[in-house]
Amino acid sequence: MNLPATGRSVLVSGASRGLGRAVCRAFAAQGDRVAVHYGSRAAEAERTLESLHGSGHVLVGGDLSDPAEAARVADEAVRALGGIDVLVNNAAVNSPHPLPTTGYEEWTAAWQSHLSVNLLATALLSHRAAHDMIARGAPGRIVNIGSRGAYRGEPDHPAYGATKAAVHALGQSLAVSLAPHGIGVASVAPGFFDTERVAHRLTGKEGEAIRAQSPFARVATPEEIAEAVRWLASPRAEWSSGTVLDLNGASYVH
Structure with a gap:
């Protein structure tokens, strides 16, 4: 999909590798300047930065589970880029915690970490970015990375599925709230x-079973997801505000 260069300022959370890196590259390739956020993987984030086309990109580190740090990350991106025109909420945690075999303290900690990063940080970065857009009178876009797991259930990762469902709902609420300011909000729900994080699961019998979930007999590439994110953030995509776009290769339909 060829989209025109926009020259916008883009903050991508959780961009040290994987999907975040692919999203950063997609925006940089069309002439946007990107703030590459990382939590703890500074060296990998540096590699993301070095791989980006063009100039004017920056690194922004910070622990998004801390509300003060989340605000600082957004504010640093605003200062470095002169504002945030596009926010991509990609940062997330996803650790296994099946209820039958998880102790109460571990269960509690899992829920707290998933809620603080997957949901609360998404809300806080969205607040900061939207207020910057409104203050500048600039139309903007917020794109949230949700999950197929919000629909099909995540028995070994229930807090992940629940927080991603909440992210979808948050995006729809913000789409209505922010439309009068020219700000579009949408989400993607990848399968x-x-x-790198899941490469070990794509080998052997487990990998065969995962690929068999889709009638295409494969899984997606990060670049395929990133291309959809780029389109949802484009000036042409205003009418998609409020959308939750399924990107799962027909592995789950509803």
Whole structure:
């Protein structure tokens, strides 16, 4: 999909590798300047930055589970880029915690970490970015990375599925709230896609079973998801505000 260069300022959270890196590259390739956020993987984030086309890109580190740090990340991106025209909420945690075999303290900690990063940080970065857009009178876009798991259930990762469902709902609420300011908000709900974090699961019998979930007999690439994010953030996509776009290769339909 060929979209015109926009020269906008883009903040991508959780961009040290995987989908975040692919999203950064997609925006940089069309002439946008990108703030590459990372939590703890500074060296990998540096590699993301070095791989970006063009100039004017910056690194912004910070622990998004801390509300003060989330505000600082957004504010640093605003200062470095002169504002945020596009926010991509990609940062997330996803650790296994099946209820039958998880102790209460571990269960509690899992829910707290998923809620603080997957949901609360998404809300806080959205607040900061939207207020910057409104203050400048600039139309903008917020794109949230949700998940197929919000619909089909995540028995080993219930807090992940629940927080991603909440992210979808948050995006729809903000789409209505922010439309009068020219700000579009949408989400994507990817199925399984190939990244460094899950590469070990795509080998052997488990990998065969995962690929068989889709009638295409494969999983997505991060670049396929990133292309959809780029379109949802484009000036042409205003009418898609409020959308939750399924990107799962027909592995789950509803």
